[in-house]
Amino acid sequence: MTQHKTHFEQLARANQAVTDTKHEQKEASYRLHYHFMAPTGWLNDPNGLIQHNGVYHLFYQFNPYSYHWGAMHWGHATSRDLVNWKHEPVALAPSEPYEYDETKSEMGCFSGSAVMNGDVMMLFYTGHLEGHDPKEVQAIATSTDGIHFTKHAANPVINGSPEGLSDEFRDPKVWKHGELWYMVVGTAVGHDGAVALYKSSNLIDWEYVGIAAKSDGTQGDMWECPDLFPLGDKYVLMTSPMNTDRGKSTVMVGSMDYDKGVFIPESQHEIDYGIDFYAAQTFEDEKGRRILFAWMDFPFTEFPSKTDKWSGAMTIPRELTLGKDGYVRSQPVPELTALRDNHMHDDKLVLSEDETHPLHADYPFQHSYELKCKWVLPENKADGKVGLHLRQSKDGSEQTTVFYDLATNEVIVDTTHAGKLSHKAVNKAGLLHKNDEVTFHIFVDTCSVEVFVNDGEATLSTRIYPDLASNDITLYTEGTGATAEYIDIWELKNAEMS
Template identity: 85%
Template sequence: MTQLKKHSEQLVLANQIITNTKNNLNDASYRLNYHFMAPIGWLNDPNGLIQHNGVYHLFYQFNPYSYHWGAMHWGHATSTDLVHWKHEPVALAPSESYEYDETKTEMGCFSGSAVMDGDVMTLIYTGHLEGREPKEVQAIATSTDGIHFTKHAANPVINGSPKGLSNEFRDPKVWRHGELWYMVVGTAVDNLGAVALYKSSNLTDWEYVGIAAKSDGTQGDMWECPDLFPLGDKYVLVTSPMNMENGKSMVMVGSMDYEKGIFIPESQREIDYGIDFYAAQTFEDEKGRRILIAWMDFPFTEFPSKSDKWSGAMTIPRELTLDKDDYVRSQPIQELTALRDNHTHHDKLVLSTDEMRPLHNDNTFPHSYELKCKWVLAGNNNHGKVGLCLRQSKDGSEQTTVFYDLAANEVTVDTTQAGELSYQAVNKASLLNNSNEITFHIFVDTCSVEVFVNDGEATLSTRIYPDSASNSIALYTEGIEAAAEYIDIWTLKNAEIS
């Protein structure tokens, strides 16, 4: 039998390799300027998002030993503003019989969440070991200082999935309602994605309540990273369905019946329509805001940064709100304005039909900027396109296009010309209503584009890998006259993640 190592020993090994190798990435290509990344190695799902005593904690799936997915640890960072982050010591490392075997690659402390139980920060996570039965269990670890964590003697607190559920049983999200703790766990029933619901009075003794929600047959065969939370006067369920046609980040709005232990959905859509958005997790901060962060990658695409021996980044934090029509809107958090530096403003620019209008001809825009603009389309047309070309090369052969198609009532982010290393995709988001007005709020970084449409009506997050010299921005129309009522561009400072 493989000899287990104490948790403390595993943490020392992980933190040593970070200290010894973190400077190797100082000159790595495509490192982002204001998005969160791990100091080295591989990063995926955000975990354990929480704020306590004014400090935000971001835990995340982390492999310090490789830039490939593998032995999962929990990396950890803290912040006072969700923009500038400080790397903390690794919080969790695989060490127990249900999560560690040095002969395996599929093992570790998988995704989960965090809560405050009085003054004790508690991490709830999945212990995963391929080849073991059960292969996935739920466990907890606690801390009184929010930095150093001890795995609980009662682990695993849930020793495998209930009868009738899949052995795919992971990603616990815990919250408090009334006098009890509740937990949803991602799983499947009869090859249909589902979430299992548990309740507890003490975080260690959990009672299975039943299936809170499951796929209608079109929503994937396993639901990863479930997150069930109140928003406004509704409840919202966010999941990452596996093998769902034309979908990967689902948000449902509905109601929660705690007596019956079920979530009743009333509407469904994608929470982000870009290719590089997965495993979203939310939390309520001390201001009462519902904040979302997601992994800004997708498991089944290439990772060009691996050539520099690193992988993975997070989206910018977004605030979720529920509008009067019970529609979830997602917008960049206000704190990001602290990164704004040089400002360029353009008053109304009128474009004729089929016109390309460069904003600058000298490629003066850097890789990291924020752009806001409003388009007004001429006349009573029912067709035509208006948009922007971002990270455009001098000859126009390389670019990422963001445009509104009036006939289809869709916003598209097209990366088919975004660079040789970029994943070539056409990402589309349908809008609620046809209109001759549309607003874009766009964040561009070294290798990413995040587009917010009409005050958060739709978002599209995409990684791109263009040539470093491709820096131009241009406006364009196709088949219609239109005016850009205003354009504001701010260069964004480096977030100085330490």
């Protein structure tokens, strides 16, 4: 049986599984209204993000046979506006000796990226097979229509990790600089996370350059999902470090020395401080914007949606920019305003110390909305808290609290009381500067909250699973008075997921 016949048979089997089970999601209680989800089964990392001829392509890690992590395929969807999506046939299925063994649970076509080589779309991915030697290799699949993909005859194009590097060796991200193509692969040197750098003139034959960057000993023992890209007049290295307390999606801002093959970091912070944000990937679209998606979940946490036989969702798409202070900022793409529907606006709501103010007594917003507000704080006030209770029950026993703590200069998303199925967490993001104003831009969906602070200075993303009737919204102050300079709430329409 030929390689291609095997792959196409596996694709047909996967696509039939989607057809047979997607109807089960019609009545699922926590399906999101405007976030991207797989039609059925399990979803994790975004892969192969690219735009070509006006069409956005979102590939993703996908198990069409189960709502648990397992044999990894590449799911696929397309869009013309980053809001409404069309599910396409499964793009990649495990089929080759270095990625498929029906007796193994840890196998498949793991994460990677996409580039256009003329009119040919090329997917770069990791073939993973636990117990195989090597465990992880890098491979290619190509397409002339952007829908149907054939695995390359030269696979694997990188047959295992270089000497001295870990056999944890995955998630290739490819880009072009000058006349050459470059690839970074996530790996480790000893117990330190690292990224390996390769270069190629033809996208098939790859030369190992060396280690482009490595942990300083405190940044995790393996760097998954590396992404190295220019932003403004700098380069940014984004990774998802494993086994560290310092964060889950780290961005380092610095410079790239292509002659030496090294990235020189100058600063570091988290691209998102929420507990449910991992495996972020970016791409440059045809408008020149640097767009990011991430998996809006985190490994090893509970997935209450498994009760309804599905798991995983993407964040809303975000545009990254580099501030004059050298800090990477993240904001929702403006295309999302197309979802806005019923609108409520208030000006200058003055709250005294320890006061609460319900926001939607006249219009009951449900659980999918966008909220913007600006707090003006007393001058030189040293402590106190100002914020909102979201997805609040009538008796106040359930709520997700988003607030600014003046004493610590942090924005906090507290899900301690977000519902019995919710992960109990206190997510914190320290702000760069303390001043007398703070703005929130918040997206709430059936089981998610994404908070953007001060025009993207900090973001926090988390999944919540409150009772679907818990929909109250309340402003509050604690230990200080403050003024809500403005507040806008838009009910959001459902995005199309056909």
